[in-house]
Amino acid sequence: MTKFLKDINLKGKVAVVSGATKGIGRSTAIALHQVGASIIAIGRNINELKSLKKKLRIRIQSIECDVNNYEKLSKAINKIKKIDILVNNAGTNLPEPFLKVKKTSLETLLEVNTKSAFNLAKLCTDKMLKLKNRKKVGGSIINTSSMFGLVAGPNRTVYSMTKFGIEGLTKGMAIDLAKFNIRVNSVCPTFVATPRATKYLADKAFKKYALSNIPLGRIATESDVATAITFLSSSASSMITGTNIIIDGGWTAK
Amino acid sequence: MFKKIDLKNKTALVTGAGKGLGRACAIALAEAGAKVIIISRTLSDLKKVEKIIKKTKGSSIKYECDVTDLNKFENVLKKIKRLDILVNNAGNNRPEHFTKVKKENMEYLVELNMKAAFNVSQICAQKMVKFKSRKKIGGSIINMSSQLGRVGAPIRSVYNMTKFGLEGLTRGMAVELAKYNIRVNSVCPTFVETPMVKVFFRNKKFKKQVLENIPLGRVAQENDVSTAVAFLAADSSNSITGTSLMVDGGWTAK
Numbered sequence: 001m002t003k004f005l006k007d008i009n010l011k012g013k014v015a016v017v018s019g020a021t022k023g024i025g026r027s028t029a030i031a032l033h034q035v036g037a038s039i040i041a042i043g044r045n046i047n048e049l050k051s052l053k054k055k056l057r058i059r060i061q062s063i064e065c066d067v068n069n070y071e072k073l074s075k076a077i078n079k080i081k082k083i084d085i086l087v088n089n090a091g092t093n094l095p096e097p098f099l100k101v102k103k104t105s106l107e108t109l110l111e112v113n114t115k116s117a118f119n120l121a122k123l124c125t126d127k128m129l130k131l132k133n134r135k136k137v138g139g140s141i142i143n144t145s146s147m148f149g150l151v152a153g154p155n156r157t158v159y160s161m162t163k164f165g166i167e168g169l170t171k172g173m174a175i176d177l178a179k180f181n182i183r184v185n186s187v188c189p190t191f192v193a194t195p196r197a198t199k200y201l202a203d204k205a206f207k208k209y210a211l212s213n214i215p216l217g218r219i220a221t222e223s224d225v226a227t228a229i230t231f232l233s234s235s236a237s238s239m240i241t242g243t244n245i246i247i248d249g250g251w252t253a254k
Numbered sequence: 255m256f257k258k259i260d261l262k263n264k265t266a267l268v269t270g271a272g273k274g275l276g277r278a279c280a281i282a283l284a285e286a287g288a289k290v291i292i293i294s295r296t297l298s299d300l301k302k303v304e305k306i307i308k309k310t311k312g313s314s315i316k317y318e319c320d321v322t323d324l325n326k327f328e329n330v331l332k333k334i335k336r337l338d339i340l341v342n343n344a345g346n347n348r349p350e351h352f353t354k355v356k357k358e359n360m361e362y363l364v365e366l367n368m369k370a371a372f373n374v375s376q377i378c379a380q381k382m383v384k385f386k387s388r389k390k391i392g393g394s395i396i397n398m399s400s401q402l403g404r405v406g407a408p409i410r411s412v413y414n415m416t417k418f419g420l421e422g423l424t425r426g427m428a429v430e431l432a433k434y435n436i437r438v439n440s441v442c443p444t445f446v447e448t449p450m451v452k453v454f455f456r457n458k459k460f461k462k463q464v465l466e467n468i469p470l471g472r473v474a475q476e477n478d479v480s481t482a483v484a485f486l487a488a489d490s491s492n493s494i495t496g497t498s499l500m501v502d503g504g505w506t507a508k
């Protein structure tokens with residue numbers, strides 16, 4: 001008899017996680033590891049990478065690299081033997097009102113959130129396709145998007161532009177990679193209790209704005225997002241591609 | 255940091271539980287540890303489902319009830335002490351070209367896919383909010399929608415109307431029930447190998463058309479959908495409400 005509840009088990013799978021030293025990336029690396037995956041953590045901060053390695057102990061390698069550094073990133077990815085899962089997570093935000101967006105902010109966000117996300121996805125896909133039985137075993141790429149990949153918010157024009165872009169990239173990649181049985185999806189969280197969002201939420205007015213827009217009345221936790229990413233990584237979601245899991249407590253349902 | 259799909263101590267009600275997706279969902283939720291109340295018009299089907307759940311050491315209670323019979327459904331609910339999860343699944347399809355849709359078929363589909371879906375979820379939500387610690391332990395309602403709740407398709411105008419409607423209901427309910435910590439989401443499968451779809455697939459030309467539209471090149475299996483439903487039913491998806499999980503192999507990404 002067919003099992004009607006598919007297991008979430010990543011034993012034997014290798015997962016690359018970018019932006020793995022903090023927040024959603026770090027929690028996701030831990031979650032994927034918990035269900036059996038080997039982790040390749042990419043981050044800029046050597047001490048934070050060491051701390052993650054110390055926590056996971058086994059099945060963890062780290063790559064100290066800024067995802068914007070294409071040469072270095074490309075070399076590092078090429079050295080990896082096998083990749084089954086990519087959590088394309090590195091990203092940032094520089095909130096500014098549209099009329100005051102600095103040229104440098106625009107360039108930084110396009111560089112990290114858009115170009116580097118594309119490049120890492122491409123480098124990892126090339127590697128994923130090297131595996132002979134890819135079509136049989138499948139593969140999964142999860143882009144960390146945002147509810148601001150679906151709707152806009154104040155001071156977030158550039159961020160929304162980059163995250164709407166990620167939503168488009170997700171769908172396009174899903175169609176091009178389906179024939180190799182590589183699934184591509186995104187997660188779209190609302191504000192999450194990460195180090196970055198905690199800074200925003202320290203502002204009382206901002207916190208009020210955030211909570212009053214979330215019907216569930218709470219911000220998301222890192223493990224809410226890490227769990228959804230883990231679900232999308234595993235064969236439990238083997239018919240899910242080209243879409244997103246919106247983890248926003250109802251923000252975009254309004 | 256990964257939240258397992260665990261439904262221990264939860265009671266779930268599944269409509270249309272005698273066959274196809276409803277049956278699969280009932281079995282999956284029982285596998286995850288929930289006590290499952292199974293509802294169908296056909297007692298003999300329920301008996302078979304009950305047997306399978308028993309075999310897997312799960313727990314279920316069956317009620318023979320047509321969900322379009324509001325009074326009867328209300329009486330069923332009176333017998334239930336507590337309800338944490340609803341899988342609002344009962345539904346049907348009668349494919350006809352728009353210009354040839356029979357009045358009685360349109361009325362039948364509106365009655366079942368919309369009116370009964372609304373009534374069932376209202377009655378169940380009323381029961382769910384009565385539970386004192388609801389806000390603390392949460393609740394989850396999953397509406398069985400379809401990819402055709404998102405995009406149109408030939409000879410599906412009425413089905414499209416009802417499933418787009420269900421997508422609207424999902425969002426509206428999510429916004430209103432959030433304050434009770436009851437989450438409401440839908441799943442939107444592509445064609446699934448259910449008894450209903452197997453009949454459509456006897457038409458080879460139709461099957462070919464379907465597969466051409468699914469980038470992953472395969473139809474979904476019942477357990478692709480039941481696992482997604484279990485994920486939405488459990489605390490694994492704690493911050494997810496008012497959205498839909500597409501299980502469509504990329505159909506709507508195109």
